[in-house]
Amino acid sequence: MMRLPKFDYRVPREIAEAVRIIAGSGPEGQFVAGGTDLYPNMKRRQQTPRTVISVMRVPELHQITGDGQKGIRIGASVTLTDIVEHPLINRDYPVIAHAARTISTPILRNMGTIGGNLLLDTRCNYYDQNYEWRKGINFCLKKDGDVCWVAPGSSKCWAVQSSDLVPVMVAIGAKFRLASTLGERMIDAAGFYNDDGIDYLKKRPDELLVDIHLPPLNGWRASYQKLRRRGAFDFPVLGVAAFVQLEPGNGSGQAAQVKNARLVLGGIGPAPVEVKEAAEALIGKPLDDDRIQEAAEAAYVKARPLDNTDFVMNWRKQMTRQYTLRALQELISRD
Numbered sequence: 001m002m003r004l005p006k007f008d009y010r011v012p013r014e015i016a017e018a019v020r021i022i023a024g025s026g027p028e029g030q031f032v033a034g035g036t037d038l039y040p041n042m043k044r045r046q047q048t049p050r051t052v053i054s055v056m057r058v059p060e061l062h063q064i065t066g067d068g069q070k071g072i073r074i075g076a077s078v079t080l081t082d083i084v085e086h087p088l089i090n091r092d093y094p095v096i097a098h099a100a101r102t103i104s105t106p107i108l109r110n111m112g113t114i115g116g117n118l119l120l121d122t123r124c125n126y127y128d129q130n131y132e133w134r135k136g137i138n139f140c141l142k143k144d145g146d147v148c149w150v151a152p153g154s155s156k157c158w159a160v161q162s163s164d165l166v167p168v169m170v171a172i173g174a175k176f177r178l179a180s181t182l183g184e185r186m187i188d189a190a191g192f193y194n195d196d197g198i199d200y201l202k203k204r205p206d207e208l209l210v211d212i213h214l215p216p217l218n219g220w221r222a223s224y225q226k227l228r229r230r231g232a233f234d235f236p237v238l239g240v241a242a243f244v245q246l247e248p249g250n251g252s253g254q255a256a257q258v259k260n261a262r263l264v265l266g267g268i269g270p271a272p273v274e275v276k277e278a279a280e281a282l283i284g285k286p287l288d289d290d291r292i293q294e295a296a297e298a299a300y301v302k303a304r305p306l307d308n309t310d311f312v313m314n315w316r317k318q319m320t321r322q323y324t325l326r327a328l329q330e331l332i333s334r335d
């Protein structure tokens, strides 16, 4: 049986108290929300904080405010189940409810939070193993070792960004609010993730994720398609988030044109990958089958999955085309 290492457990009731505690804990401090990612990692000795600070008793982090017209703010400690069941999120941001519904199992969604999901550790077949297994291969670059077993010549870790909500947040243009004893800052989801499996967030360890700001609905729609082995349970090994904003037709036969578009791939590298070439194939044109095929081809060309998750990497690359087609076709089928 894998046991947790010893640690001090702190339960602040306010944001100011939470950031004070982590600032005083130095590099040995870490926040925890539902613990569905952090506690297994601690049992495997991948992360070993001496002070664990729960963010579950801070009321402000549980709030959901606003609506589709103004935009919605979701507190970082809102559980995935609450996201899946929230009437306003289902009505105005169905893509968020849908992506959250694909995460893990109902029990884990009852514990797991949106904040924890957006800050999820990167994953790799050579890393998500117990301590003895990792010791057996002399560890790896990400923790305790000095070689990457996926790309032995590489000085970089290629562990994979494996959250379902991350590509969606980037595609729709969400923003995150961070707090520390130094003050607050807002950061775009698109600029929040580093293409490095070890240093994968542009967030200091002492910064608390306070809430997530979803943009107002001004004619955009979005969809998410997830590839995984078991539909009831698994992490994504490819996630495709598609976002388009349409300009209505002119009423004299001209079809609606795509005003803005973003296509973001998750589960194929350390950071979500925005396929600008796919957006270029769509913008200024009608959202029809030819454009969708062109965008799907661009996604296929851009995708470079590595051999460190489930399924053969070439097949995952092939599936990028297919899942992009599905994500974009879903957007047309809503008319």
Ligand SMILES: Cc1cc2nc3c(=O)[nH]c(=O)nc-3n(C[C@H](O)[C@H](O)[C@H](O)COP(=O)(O)OP(=O)(O)OC[C@H]3O[C@@H](n4cnc5c(N)ncnc54)[C@H](O)[C@@H]3O)c2cc1C
Residues within 6 Å of the ligand: 030, 031, 032, 033, 034, 035, 036, 037, 038, 039, 040, 055, 076, 077, 080, 102, 103, 104, 105, 108, 111, 112, 113, 114, 115, 116, 117, 118, 119, 120, 121, 162, 163, 164, 165, 207, 208, 209, 210, 233, 234, 235, 236
């Ligand atoms: C069997 C299994 C299957 C899973 N399947 C999926 C899946 O299909 N898709 C998917 O996306 N995820 C999956 N997960 C991962 C995980 O359950 C979810 O991502 C969940 O949302 C994590 O949330 P949490 O609150 O439990 O995070 P925690 O474990 O509490 O925290 C995760 C990280 O975020 C940090 N953190 C949490 N809250 C804050 C905050 N407010 N400010 C600063 N730092 C914070 C923690 O320090 C930690 O580094 C799975 C996990 C398991 C165990």
Ligand code: SF4
Residues within 6 Å of the ligand: 123, 124, 125, 126, 127, 140, 141, 142, 143, 147, 148, 149, 150, 151, 156, 157, 158, 159, 197, 308
């Ligand atoms: S990509 Fe390489 S360094 Fe990163 S976790 Fe996997 S084996 Fe380790």
